[in-house]
Amino acid sequence: MKRDVVFTFSYETYADAAARGMMRPPDRILQTLMSSDEVGNLLVANPFRSLASVAARGIRPAESFPARADRRLITPTRLARRDPVSVPAIVRTYRSYDEQLRTAAARAGMSRTAIVTTNPLVAAFCPFGWADTVTYFGRDDWLSSEARQAYWPAYAAAYRQISESEVGVAAVSQQIIDRIDPRGPAVVVPNGVDPREWMGPRPVAPDWLAAIPGPRAIYVGTIDSRLDVEGIAHLAVLRPDLHIVLLGPTPEPGYTRALREIPNVHQHAGVGRSELVAALRNCDVSLLSHRRTALTEAMSPLKVYEYLAAGLPVVSVDLPPVRGIHERVTFSASTAEMAPQVDDALERGPLTDAQRAAFIEDNSWGSRHRAVLELVLRSSARHRAAAPANV
Template identity: 70%
Template sequence: MSARDVVFTFSYETYADAVHRGMMRPPDRILQTLMASDDVDGLLVANPFRSHFSVLGRRLRRDGPAFPESPRRRLVTPTRFRRADPIGKSIVRTYRGYDAALRREAERMGLRSPAVITTNPLVAAFCPFAWASSVTYFGRDDWPSSTGRQRYWPAYLAAYRQIRESEIAVAAVSQQIIDRIDPLGPRAVVPNGVEPEEWAGPVPPAPRWLEAIPTPRAVYAGTLDQRLDVEGIAQLAATRPDLHIVLLGPAPDPDYVRPLDRLPNVHVHPGVGRTELVSVLRNCQLSLLAHRRTPLTEAMSPLKVYEYLAAGLPVVSIDLPPIRGIDDRVLVAPSTGEMGATVDRALEIGAMGEDERSAFIAQHSWAARHRAILALTHRSELLPRCEEMPSLT
């Protein structure tokens, strides 16, 4: 397989956002692979649209991490007057403008019929990409199920139709996303994974704040938002006062988790860096996937489950389709509030042995995941795109 030129686009966050969070989300990991891959020659990385004024302000302040540019590696931030996407039919015209900005930058770099990999369904659907050799959409979430972006649901549904009808290649973290798009072109389920170097070696010392929490400790790591079943956590804590539940992650709305403050065996801690996260997980006794069951959570590939298992922990989870079959140490409970009996089974199973843990990490590495995505870009040949604007009706 000869090296080829690639264009990669983020969805709603930028390269600077990815660096600040430790390059830990699936799009960030894909970019890391592209930047290091011998199969990639020229690479154009595209941020989402930002306003003229915000980009100018950051340049004047010299905010954000520097992108490692070279003649064959470049970062571009297309700009417009408003940062937010418009509502309605003009969103198609907007993304044709995004296409033009990327084409100009690709031509400046001398990219030759690049393969496009995008994490934004609107980019995949509404950018013509007549200058590209192929387009692959990577779906990490089912956007029409995201309540935070409800006003764009008609645009996402129209994008799914366009992706399907244009036979654009689709890689998604779950079969549920594949089914909701129902692509006619190449497709592949590419679940989340882990970075082996992060999880290798002996158990590191526990942070002091974690050492102060009695065992057994059950950890939930991730953003403490509407996906977290707060009522279920409270019920589990009340029925299992011996179990100390550690909720680790940023809380965008502190009031959402405030009802848990009164529970002596629930410990809410802010988000931490990657090194400390690994230390926390490897010094707990079990882990929780305590989500509400919604169309969004039913379609996601929970990154935290792979990281829990990379730490060697048994997992107690609600029953979601993407967690089935990952590993025998993922135990299913009817709901978060009813996890008590399953917690006992998980504690009896205990942590993985080191050989088993190492084998799991190797099998589910990001490198293995991304080989499937790169293979998909080579299978996907861009069909002629309709010159008429896609309909949002």
């Protein structure tokens, strides 16, 4: 029997997901829900947007949601631009969000509704008395996000509420599960890859990459505080013949100032999915050169799965979620100490075609999402405890 489902983003919208090529884990889960024969009505909810911003900006061109009678997108609105910081005020805010979702679900004729949200505040503080089950999908440990430190008390309260309310939890790492300590059902669902992107002959290298000599070591992703800039600089000086490519957006350009005068370190802005695949498949080794923090120790780095799908050996700092992914992932205590592992990876060369194909098959998003669907579409749980007014 089909189940009706409500899916909510965390802090980004469907337009944001579409603009980046639907490539992050929440985006992929939404794609699976939209195409699943087990899902009846599907209501997709953006995060709150202020009335002023909606009036000023309208619907962006990227908001090309493939709407149909049983697939709808809504954008709940409020006066404030941002969430309040105090926990009681956040509880009141998300009760309002819950009411807007309830109204939209009722208008869509939804019943036996399963909720899946990527926002812990939604999972914790929306009462959802009208829903059948609630599932939280954790891509990051929000309680370790330095960028959202003002909200750490709210996230701590949300984790407690998720646990006590027996909300179902799917997370990309065991570390996130352990930090929430859910009393309800839980499953670890690491990141994966889309075989359609990675199979087939190697594409031609982008012009900007072809202009960089080899051997090339590549790091992809947002260039932010997770990246060990000092370690990259040290590695580049130790191995001047190794050309290190940092591929991705840099929200704070000053963060990588120390790398600008190093001739064998190359930065390039973020690119589309096909160009990303082409870039990875035309490099020689890949790097997971993160600083060790509570946040990075709880991540399941999507880039590692894409590195291996491209056939690249991986040299990584030793982080728990990366252990056991594949034999061609080698570890270093820090980025600054990676030179011997990089030398070994270059000497061994890329994965064979058979190794690459086997990895892609074993780690496809399709295989990952079976576990997510089983959790989201589970039978009705016991009655959900109401979110307290003062947590």
